[in-house]
Amino acid sequence: MLSMRGSLLLSRITSFAFTVLLASLVIFLFLSTTNEQRIEQVLVLNGQQESVDYEKYLTEYERLYRKNNFDKALFFFSILPKNYPSNVREITNPDVRNSVKKLLNKGYDYRDIKETINKLPDGVDLNSLMLNKQVEFSYFPKFYWHGFENQYWYWIKDISSGNFNLSSKDGLPVLEKIGKAMSWTLTFVALNVIFSLVLSYFLLLSQLSNLNSWWSKITDNISLLLMSIPAFWLATLAVIYLTNDYYGIGIFKGIGIWNNHGDSVFYYLPKLILPLLVVVILDIAVITKIVKDVAIDEYKKPYIMTLRSKGVGNAIIGKQHILKNSIIPTITVITGSVAHALTGSLLIEVIFNIPGMGRLMYDSILNHDFNTLTGILFISVVITVFFYSLGDVLYRLANPKILIQ
Secondary structure, X not given: OHHHHHHHHHHHHHHHHHHHHHHHHHHHHHHHOOHHHHHHHHHHHOOOOOOOOHHHHHHHHHHHHHHOOOOOEOOOEEEEOOOOOOOHHHOOOHHHHHHHHHHHHHOEOHHHHHHHHHOOOOOOOHHHHOOOOOEOOOOOOEEEEOOOOEHHHHHHHHHHOOOOOEOOOOOOEHHHHHHHHHHHHHHHHHHHHHHHHHHHHHHHHHHHOOOXXXXXXXXXXXXXXXXXXXXXXXXXXXHHHHOOXXXXXXXXXXXXXXXXXXXXXXXXXXXXXXHHHHHHHHHHHHHHHHHHHHHHHHHOOXXXXXXXXXXXXXXXXXXXXHHHHHHHHHHHHHHHHHHHHHOOXXXXXXXXXXXXXXXXXXXXXXXOOHHHHHHHHHHHHHHHHHHHHHHHHHHHHHOHHHOOO
């Protein structure tokens, strides 16, 4: 059993590492398409304007370009057309680099382009001097090995040390912004999990002794109804009808956290009551429905008839046997819901203006804050994969019969 559990744990760790590595590559490829835009955002943030002093702007641009390793190759290796150089990104001047890329795409050989650049007079367009050069398209690409001198490797080293660069919106460290947002999301998720599990437990106890009772059937139908309602729609209805006297009843006044500077998360706990009410109701519906479906199958098993033949009552059977055995398959669902909530319930946090991970992601998208956005995406991937892997391990450990699968 120990070796099987060790094999399972090793398998999950390997799968976790591979998935995170693959996700990091996808995130990096997305981020690499914004290199020039991110430099321009930093220059604007620092008060550098291309139209005011181009020479100064260009000098600072090239400095930032090299500082962020954008002059390095993209990956450990590259497979490029024959007319391409091993690394066109080493050209730090953005105008020259873009012109060279256009000519390469037209089929001009880089050696001819480089020769022309060296002879290029001031004020003369590069394209006009290339018209007499030969264009040849080759269908046999060349392989280049760049080793560890590449952007992906430097990026991985940075994020491994917690350096996600600076936000292009306000110049703050990305990890600092994510840390503040995570404190809100963690608080919200912790309260959600506690209330959802506790209330689901007592609700299930009242039903499992007799699944055919009117109370069980009513709650089952309500669960199905709530599961069919999108979270953002229920949240919107809650805001409209529970926060003002004009449309409904103003039970919850002043929702939204508009200023959290210098105040702890617990100071604003009353403002989390309504969003918690929305997500807890939806989670209870999912948990009770899943557990009841498994409980129905449990009631059909022979050991239940044996217990009844011994005079064990339905209440004891439901609490000590049915509920215990039915909760095991929900481990994966619960850990999955925790992972989803931790990575930021974007719509809920936006609707209720909770400054958590989801709200930060939304703001980053609107402000084209790519460093913060990719930081959130990477951390979200790590959290999601970790909790799904944890759920898989816990489920299999709780049910040893499937350890060999």
